[in-house]
Amino acid sequence: MEINVKTRKNLQIRAFYLFFIVTSLQLGVGIIGAPKLIYLEALQDAWISILIAFIYIIVVIAVMFIILNQYENADIYGIQVDIFGTFLGKLLGTIYILHFAISFFSILITYIEIIRVYMFPAISNIAIGFLLLSLVVYSVLGGFRVMVGVCTLFFIFSHWIVFLLVHPFTQMDITHLQPMFVSSFPELLSGAKTTSYTFMGFEILLLVYPFIQNKKKARFPAFLAISWTTFLVLLTTIIVIGYFSYQQIARREWVLLGLFKIQNLTFIERFDYIVVAQWMMIILPNLIFLMWGITFGMKRMYQIRQKTTLYVSAVIFLVASIFFDKHFVIQNLIDFSARYGFWLVYVYPFVLLPLVLLKKYRRNKKAGESHEK
Amino acid sequence: MKNKSLAIIIVCILVLTSCIPTNNIEELAIITARGVDRIEDNRVETVLNVARFDPQTQNIFATVSGTGNTVKGAREDAGNRLNYELKEGQIDVELYGNEAAKQGIFPYIGGLIRDARVSDTMKLVISNTTAKEILEFELEQGIAIGEYLADLIEIEVDEGALPSSTLQDFTRRGATIGQDAALTLIDIKEDKPSIVGMAVLQDDRYVLEISTHEGFLLNLFLNQIRNTPIELTLPLEPFQEYIEKIGTTERERDERETFSIQLTGEHGNSKTKVKNLEELKFQTDIYLDLEIAEISQPISIKDKKASDLLEKEMEKKIQQQFEELLKKTQEVNADPFGFGKIYRANKEDGRITPEEWREKYPNINVEFNVNVKLMHTGTVQ
Structure with missing residues (x-):
């Protein structure tokens, strides 16, 4: 297979759209539960954990850029085949596809569960699943630029939710955040590790990089995107800790949604309904890009038409969603996704980097030698 | 093709409504x-x-x-x-x-x-x-x-x-x-x-x-207040010289020893800090900006001296009421003020169990400093 991706000019995007792609993929269902998980590990110093995670992610992204820049126009599927050979490279690529599939599925069923708990307890998974998947299929069929457009628009349309946090922010109890700096370093680190599921999504960079027109300018939007998501996670975590008491955070499932239960206007009494419905705009870009990652990977490695993969996997997801309707089953899937996703997204690039550099060094040497001859 | 997809959408819209139970x-x-x-x-x-x-x-x-x-x-x-x-x-x-x-x-x-x-x-x-x-x-x-x-x-x-x-x-x-x-x-x-x-x-x-008044004190402690009506009962004794005669008739001297004053709290907030952690000493500063709405006796607040006196008397009264309220809550060992959380926030390791605080709460010592500012007296002095 080709190591480099040949992208047509009309499919390429400008580098700044990377900001919308990465933030859209990072913000998803993770952030709803993340404040609680971080708080349980690092207590009131949860914000330090988030900052530690932020610094770590910056390093990971820098490493990703170094890897990608060693090639002319390659994505992770191509790079792995180049480094490890056809068989191992394709195997690793398949693991990536599986990673996207499991992330996709965990987001889908978590959102379905939230809808069932908050709004329609009796609705069947298949009904919401069908609605969401038809939107996903429709967008992916539209092509890469349509997907980027969806990300951009939904980013703008959904961020007004942040303003709803003003009310709980004013009612924060600052003593909940005091005294500072009491958690030990291992606690802070394990707090940082729990953010891995929430912050996951920037690995899409390894896939969309070939589609960027002006690659030299790609770093800035990527780092900006990470900063923005970190800011949002930091903000929500601090508000959650300040607003709720310890026991409440420990016992509540989707602690962020609890913050939207107190706002009240004369014509809308329950904002949590609106926020839960609005959350679809936040998860849809996730689903779209993960689905695209699956289809694109199958096309790259196994030469299967994207449409075929798209329809087949949509049906598989739809059918599978019927069987995942119990809370703890869903939680287990998320835990599983977070656990091995951690290794794939946060650790693997550091393994790949020396190999890529070594390969390049050898190739250059060879080229130099042949030149000498 | 267009008609076909339109038809699909319409069918979906019609069918999907039945997914949600109707009310x-x-x-x-x-x-x-x-x-x-x-x-x-x-x-x-x-x-x-x-x-x-x-x-x-x-x-x-x-x-x-x-x-x-x-x-x-x-x-x-x-x-x-x-x-x-x-x-x-x-x-x-x-x-x-x-x-x-x-x-x-x-x-x-x-x-x-x-x-x-x-x-x-x-x-x-x-x-x-x-x-x-x-x-x-x-x-x-x-x-x-x-x-x-x-x-x-x-x-x-x-x-x-x-x-x-x-x-x-x-x-x-x-x-x-x-x-x-x-x-x-x-x-x-x-x-x-x-x-x-x-x-x-x-x-x-x-x-x-x-009581509702004590509820107000609690609110003053926990939150900020704005434009809140307050009623206080003060001793009449210090204000003897400011009692006004109405008209020329000498009124029957009031035998009551107290008078009521109705105020509007324009602003009010409080700050609490720990003075001594080991000895469980706290200090609460309460700030109140008031405006007089009504006085049950014809007392004239004609100069700064009178106003200062009134401020002082009100401060004394509110402080006393706070102390009484604290004592009452200590007797039943319930802490609606949240001194325990302030204690916890100032403790080095920041950890305290609810039981520990129940043991400590009856012994805490709070110094209430009330600062009243009389802003206006309405249209009359």
Whole structure:
């Protein structure tokens, strides 16, 4: 297979759209539960954990850029085949596809569960699943630029939710955040590790990089995107800790949604309904890009038409969603996704980097030698 | 091709509506207020005040009650007596009878938090009698009792006269280590349900009744106030020289030793810090900007001296009231002020168990410094 991706000019995007792609993929269902998980590990110093995670992610992204820049126009599927050979490279690529599939599925069923708990307890998974998947299929069929457009628009349309946090922010109890700096370093680190599921999504960079027109300018939007998501996670975590008491955070499932239960206007009494419905705009870009990652990977490695993969996997997801309707089953899937996703997204690039550099060094040497001859 | 996809969309829209269970408004009874009473054998009786939109009935509000082992169970029982489907999304007020509140209200609240469809802004209220008595009270003009109670509390809370007592506030304060919640207390007074004060809780048990004025002090401690009416009773003695004669007739000298003064609190806030952690010493500074609305005696605040004197007397009075309130809460060992949480925040490791604080709270020492500023005296001096 080709190591480099040949992208047509009309499919390429400008580098700044990377900001919308990465933030859209990072913000998803993770952030709803993340404040609680971080708080349980690092207590009131949860914000330090988030900052530690932020610094770590910056390093990971820098490493990703170094890897990608060693090639002319390659994505992770191509790079792995180049480094490890056809068989191992394709195997690793398949693991990536599986990673996207499991992330996709965990987001889908978590959102379905939230809808069932908050709004329609009796609705069947298949009904919401069908609605969401038809939107996903429709967008992916539209092509890469349509997907980027969806990300951009939904980013703008959904961020007004942040303003709803003003009310709980004013009612924060600052003593909940005091005294500072009491958690030990291992606690802070394990707090940082729990953010891995929430912050996951920037690995899409390894896939969309070939589609960027002006690659030299790609770093800035990527780092900006990470900063923005970190800011949002930091903000929500601090508000959650300040607003709720310890026991409440420990016992509540989707602690962020609890913050939207107190706002009240004369014509809308329950904002949590609106926020839960609005959350679809936040998860849809996730689903779209993960689905695209699956289809694109199958096309790259196994030469299967994207449409075929798209329809087949949509049906598989739809059918599978019927069987995942119990809370703890869903939680287990998320835990599983977070656990091995951690290794794939946060650790693997550091393994790949020396190999890529070594390969390049050898190739250059060879080229130099042949030149000498 | 275009027609085909259009047809698919239309079919989808038509078919998908059936995915969600339908709720016809004529078949629903929306619970606006719910009362919980404890009856014999550890059973629960709930009284529901419901609104239903049936064109055939005159009054849209009705009250039903049922018994059961849990609140939801009792609700089902009540539902059996009503030919409508009960919906809980719009409860404005949840009322606990005296007995139920004294035994603890967490068991009833658990269900409210667990159910995501229940509103978190509902008000939790404790009744000095049974909840049933209040909810079955017939108001004139056919106003719903639930809405009536909710409005009653809402006005007081908006004014800053009482701390708010929603489900959120209760769960937040009650579950914070080193703080207890206080809920609005309602009783039938002069043949009408009215607010009689606040109920201070220890964990989830109702242990102390405080007056509305003490409720105001608590609110001043916990929140900021703005444009709040305050009434104070001060001794008359220091103001002898400022009492004005009206007209030429010498009035009969008032034998009373005190006078009342009605004020508007323009601004008010408080700051609490730990003075000495080991000795459990706290210091609370309270700032109040006041405006005189009415004085029961014709006292003239004609110069700065008079105004200073009045300020000093008011400071003394409020300080004394705060000290009394603190003592009362210490006697029942419930900490609605949240000194425990301030203590915890200033402790080095930031850890304290609720039990530890219960041991310490009766021994804490708080220095209340009240700073009153008399801003205006209205249009007369």
